[in-house]
Amino acid sequence: MKNIPPLSPLISFHSAAKYQSFTEAAHQLNLTHGAVSRAVKQLEDYFGTKLFHRESRGVYLTEKGRYFAKHVARVLKELEHASEQVRTNSEQFKLYVSCEPSLAMRWLMPRLEEFKELAPHIDIHLSTSGGPIDLCAESAHLAIRRADFAWPKKYNVTLIGNERIAPVCSPSYWEKTRGNDMNLLHTRTRPTAWEDWKSLTSFKISELTNQFFDHFYFSLQASSAGMGIAIGPEPLVKDDIDRGLLVAPFGFQTTEFEYVILSHASPEVDHRLIKFTEWIKEQLPMG
Amino acid sequence: MKNIPPLSPLISFHSAAKYQSFTEAAHQLNLTHGAVSRAVKQLEDYFGTKLFHRESRGVYLTEKGRYFAKHVARVLKELEHASEQVRTNSEQFKLYVSCEPSLAMRWLMPRLEEFKELAPHIDIHLSTSGGPIDLCAESAHLAIRRADFAWPKKYNVTLIGNERIAPVCSPSYWEKTRGNDMNLLHTRTRPTAWEDWKSLTSFKISELTNQFFDHFYFSLQASSAGMGIAIGPEPLVKDDIDRGLLVAPFGFQTTEFEYVILSHASPEVDHRLIKFTEWIKEQLPMG
DNA sequence: ATCTTCCTGTGATTTTTTTTCACAGCTTAT
DNA sequence: ATAAGCTGTGAAAAAAAATCACAGGAAGAT
Incomplete structure (x- = not known):
């Protein structure tokens, strides 16, 4: 090869x-x-x-x-x-963190500044890649992932909690539609999102049209712009809900998937890794 | 090492x-x-x-x-x-050209587009470095240089002509000063520029103040902005004179230094190299 | 506990690769 | 013509790398 x-x-x-x-x-x-x-x-x-x-x-x-x-x-x-x-250099190198692009954009990056203040000596290098990860191949120290794939058993796993999802739209869009004739916004990296939601609840959403986006990043942007209603994992929509840009009229539902932090099962104790992991656990809103 | x-x-x-x-x-x-x-x-x-x-x-x-x-x-x-x-890849690779930064900025880059039209199949990669050059170390095909240093004898040399220099300033600055109480603009990459000029001519320039810049690029920019009078090699000021941004009230003087094109003395005939060299010879205004 | 399995480390040996030596051939300079 | 300055190459020597075979340690199975 x-x-x-x-x-x-x-x-x-x-x-x-x-x-x-x-x-x-x-x-x-x-x-x-x-x-x-x-x-x-x-x-x-x-x-x-x-x-x-x-x-x-x-x-x-x-x-x-x-x-x-x-x-x-x-x-x-x-x-x-x-x-x-x-x-x-006997000093420590950068901490390489791998994270899904949408989670990075809508959740991690806005908070990274805060972590920097908390632990200014830890240099973080964020690489956005999604899906199954090989920490060695990407030479990352740590990956934040939805546990929807099998990873090599040798990795350390920190469970964060189950994912919670909710349909979200802009307040004005909800005002206008009240759940009728809505435009469903889909995300290609999670094609089953709406099916998952429907299997979890009995809320009735009358859909009129459908629209597809490549990432949550785009579909949620669209939903906050009043283009329709999208499904969003809690961490990705929390900030916008707090700010009043989005509402979750049907509430959140807990899915079967956990969020996990994967890291190397090295006998070397890296305090940066521990600190960052704990900070993530604290910050990530989970059910 | x-x-x-x-x-x-x-x-x-x-x-x-x-x-x-x-x-x-x-x-x-x-x-x-x-x-x-x-x-x-x-x-x-x-x-x-x-x-x-x-x-x-x-x-x-x-x-x-x-x-x-x-x-x-x-x-x-x-x-x-x-x-x-x-x-x-049996095809040809990019043509790597090394050129002094100021010459590149003020002369070569504006003309490169024209060469691209003339020979669209030749991809040029311009690297701006000045002074003595080791074509091998920089893995360049070709270097345009002022012949003020000794290069390894093994290189091919194409003589272009002797450098011509002139004091230049903006038309309005000349109007204002008429050669009296001028602000002399110096360039650190050619610290002897004014001395050279003085040894070549008998024009009297009454200098009041001095100002120093790192590159011709900056000092000529300053002179066209009316900040004073600078010395400029012909190719670097030709365009601005043509456009009326600069004037050369004392005319040009030919210096002892030639401009040369250095290339590898390889037995491999590279038509791109020949073509580019000839184009340069045609384009460079020299005495 | 004991056995088995699955790792890695290492001494001795073999194999392979790299380097040298010595010479040849070629072209330019003297 | 001679010398000097390159490179290429066969044979030999040296060095490096890989293997074999065994040892030891720890986890998991019995």
Whole structure:
């Protein structure tokens, strides 16, 4: 699956590209020119292309060679930098948090400033991705998720509570419709939202039209703009309800899904992780 | 000088980080767990830090390990991508051009659109850096420079012509001062500009005050704003003179420095390079 | 408790890769 | 013509990496 060139020859190649000379490159690396020659050859064999032109008077990068050299230079620089960090920096790195985009936008981000005041020494790096997560692949410390998928058993799990959802619309839209002939706003990342709601309650909503959005972020924006009624998980609508931008005329219902925080089951105790987790638990409004 | 971790163990480490298991990582790479164990150990020895916690039930990345793994993942992905390009893409890559920032801003960039129309298939990537250049280190194809430094002899040189410079100010400023009690605008990247001018001509400029800027870009901006009189190389002021934003009341003087285009002396004939070089020669106003 | 399973670490050995050495060939400069 | 300065390459040496085989520790099953 992965198709990575042999790594060891890269250093020789990099040096050769830099000095446009195998001999000089070898000299800089305390090698013989033969070693550099063979390293370059190994890469050329791998690529099936010449990376250098060999002229009698010296070597010159080909177009491809120059392209590759540029990337190799960048890569080596990044490794050098990362290495430097690991070797010297005994301090802690950023806390990487993964969170669904809508939850991040409508709930986490507005509160992050507050957490920053609470724990100013913790640098948080938020990456918004949804669905099943592989903490290792995303190299995240922590993920906030709806527990609607199976995650590797090895992760630490902190249960936050069951999700509560409610149909929401703008106060004026409710005034206007009173539950009749409503425009149902759907969200593609949660296509069963309305079905779920209907199976949980016996409220009657007379629907007239339907409209679809890619994320809660959009459908809830639309509902607060008076375009119809959307289903929203509590954390995503709480602020707007408090502010009077949305109302939940049918109240909230608790669903079968829990919200969880996933983290690495490392024996290393990271106080930042504990602190952030507890803060989330406190903040997230759950049933 | 360079401090790069051993490269070969990176693949094993990456896999181990991904699967949080030496055995599984080895399995994926068609190796034995011992090989992975030793690869990780080699990196740990290099860093002088543990990258994994070893618990009886498995291994867990340490904080540093996770940090390093993130970078290694990025690096490998970049190499994979670059490798893919080199292996499949027989097309030509972008033309990388290096140019002094002020020349780029005030002369090249406004004309680049025109070149794009002339040769739409040539993608130009402009990087603005000044002074002595190492085309290899910057992995540029071509550099436009004032020949006031020694470059490696191995480069191709195209002479464009001698630089011409002139004191310039806004028409209204000239109207107001008529050469008396002027505010001299200096540029730190060419500190001898005024001395050079004075040694070339016998015009008398009565200076009252002096003001310093980091780049021609700023000092010329200031002069066209009527803040004083600056020295400007012809290409940098030509457009503003044509537009009536600047005047050169003392005319231009030819300096001892030539402008040159440096490129790789590769036996590979790159038509884009030739075309661009000729276009530059045509466009650059020189004495 | 005991057994089994599932990990990892490591010494000794084998295999593979990398480097060197020594020489050849080529082109430009003297 | 000779010398100097490149690179390529076969054979040998050195170094690095991988394997094998075993050991030890902890969790889970019996």
